[in-house]
Amino acid sequence: MVPLPGAVSPPLGRTLLGALVLAAAAALLPSQAGARPVTGPAAGHCAHLSHVRVPGAAHQRADCLDELTTAGTVGSGHTDPADWAGLTPANLAVPEGVPGIQIDGYFPDTSATNTNHGWNHDAQFVVRLPDRWNGGLVVAGTPGNREQYANDRAIADWVLDRGYAYAATDKGNTGLTFHRDGSRPGDAVAEWNTRLTQLTRAARTVIAQRYHRPPARTLVTGMSNGGYLVRWQLENHPELYDGGVDWEGTLWRSDGPNLFTFLPSALRHHPVHAAGGPAADQARQDMHRAGYPAGSEFLWPFHHRVYWDLTQRVYREEFDPAFDGATEAGTPYCAPGSAPGCDADYDYPTRPTAVHEAVERVSLTGRIGRPLITIHGTLDVLLPISRDSDVYARMVREAGRGDLHRYYRIEDGTHTDALADSFPDRLRPLLPCHRSAFTALEGWLATGHRPPANRTVPRPAHADPSALLTGCRLDG
Template sequence: MRKFAKNNLIKEIILICAVIMSGFLITPNVQAMSNFIDGAHDVKVEHLDDMTTNNPAQNKAFAESLKNDGRNYSNWDAAGKPSRPDWTIAKGIVPGIQIKGIIGDAHFVMRIPDKWNGRLVVGAPGGTGSELSADQRLSDYILTKFDENGNSYAYAYTDKSARGEIIPTTQGQIKEAWRGRTAFLHPEDGIATWNKRMHELTVAAKDALKKLKGVGPKYTYINGQSNGGYVTRYALENDGGLYDGGIDWMGVLWTPEVNNISIKIDQYRDINIIRDPKATAVEKAAARAHYGLPEQSDFLIDKTIRGGKGLLDDSLRMKYDPEWKYRDWSEYGQHPEDYANYNWHNRPQKVKNNIKPFALTGNIKKPMITLHGTWDVQINPNYNSVYYSKMIAEKGKAAIHRLYLIDHAHHTDAIVGDPKVDKNHLMQPILPYSHQAFDMLVDWVEKGIEPPMNQTIPVPQDKQKAIDIKTGNEIDMY
């Protein structure tokens, strides 16, 4: 019998039924406050026979969630037809309580297995990803990591309030896919809100576990991707008491001096020089050195960054440096000429001070593993993760941090092997290494087994395999 569960099974069943009754929202359009999740509204609680995406209803909800995100892992056949790799498919059925709702303006999902191992994994996506966007790459994985008794992890994920609103453009058009552009239109919205929503979700998930299981989690891990990786970093710097460790998956750097605005505008300028037939060899070499990514990865620029026309979604610059150039949100990303003479580093100090309330310092309080692709043309690894690793070292925290650069990996695994993009199958996915990293983090935190030191993970000769970070050998991705 699990020591953290109530011994009386009947009492536990009664408790679950009571929770479901108190949590169900009968009228979805009414913002009813929850009696079960403090501070939440529009809450729906249900018991599912299977919470993984093997459940058709779960998989349908996941697929619909990608409309605003699009980043997902896929296999590709020679005809260019995508499919889900077998190794990412959940290898078991996980019944349990699923809770969906909204805290503030952030949507969340919680999944609590009937057979729980006493541990909790929380996280956030990058960009405008939904609370369901990591269902295949993370939720399925940790829900089916069964111990010898068949117990597995609880899971909670938030969209961090980054999806914005569906509002008409100035021409009266409705473009749902542009919701990310409207995320910062309200004065109270911003990157600092992401961290607040992550904190709120973690507290709420721990409280839900106490109510359902009679005790909170023994260990809590945070796992975030892209700007969700930033949220992981911030949480371990500022909310270390809530977590025991974290996975920072190609996180974004935010400091007053170097950040996602300055980096992308610098990249935009470098790429224009590299492509300019009038630029001298010396100018191109300097731009290439500053850009820092190999020429071999240039083919990814046109595919992943709006045809190479611009590297910045103006919503970030408009939010934190609005005095430079005003653009309506419906025009974001359409005027790269706005940045021909823009230099974040020369902007007034009051502009840079806008970043301070949510800036990273490198002073992490708990163990963290960072993963980043060496071909990530979207979130440059040198300025976002290598730079941050140096910040961590400067704070004397290198001993509790690991950085693994995944060679020939990009910001999204979805185009790995895509015959229209990765024609020669030069790329490799990050997802297998994210799973390895999570397992190593758990061993590090719970058993004191330190993972290997910082390194670059090479491309396996067999593209159906991955490299074992511990041994350097090629292994199956399963």
């Protein structure tokens, strides 16, 4: 939900990069569903560069690049490695040979948390248009509070190599002070949804300018907060998309569960568990009751140090700034009862109606209008699976939309893939499972062949880290 830039210490951060390209994924391109490779005048390198205009943009810069993947954009300055640090496993195979047009820019906005390109302007976006286009468009919102390049390694490289156009947004606010954006509680998160809708519409127009025809297929995908955006878009704007893949999306519900119904429990009980002594076992049981799965204890110290406290405080400030009075985003690592407004004491059910109404503005319903595939790791301890995707899958069924949804619980997956490098005997990366889900969605849309039924995908017996990086079978 919140892999935040700078949250990982530099020594660990250097080990938290990478993933792979799945060879089997090339089988189901949108061209098999009616899209045609670009031919004629539109097929030339960076054809129509001078004609592409992002509708509604306050500023844009279009560049002709010999390489749109990070194999080239790192050197050319058309991505920001800090933005995707820590999101993928080590030794990621980066595809090459994808020339085309990249458009960077921003939509009108009043906040200035995003400093990319020296613009100091939010609502920044990136649109990439490969010369060899398969007829499809993939749009994404970013995880955590990262900027528009956060998905470049995990998602953009792979879909660009397969011929898709790609567009991503910073969601309209970034960084640890994102909650300062907007005029009332919940505004900053509500803007995330508006910005992805805005970018999707604009990117579809840009594609028509570049290739002289609209996309034959528009897919939406993203991880963590980006996965939340996938859910929200398919619930509220299904007319814009053909389908989506939700990679452990954040669940917002005004009556819970949500971040505020389980994070305070971690802040209260983990320090007691970590201290050992006679109270440790009870604290461990309290953590399990709060949703943190048995067997995930080895991940608790890292998440306590890096994610739990910070996430609770900055998101609580967004929806409930009055809780700590004039203090902004609480007191880091305060002990329960140590001071007024300590987030370890936060009790969401008893907070004022206005707080619940602020969460309601961004809440999900399960009423998706297009095919959706969700993946989530069983050892996720930032967004525990029993308090997130298990609940969302039930919401979809209860809304009568279960025929549009497939849900795969990935055994031994956790929230941040790079942790699989630190615990190779205990964790598996979700990235290969995301790519399997993506190709399954393509087949679902192209042929009507439904993906495997909802299930827990077991970790293959005796699989070593290399094998776990080369595939993820959703059906076995």
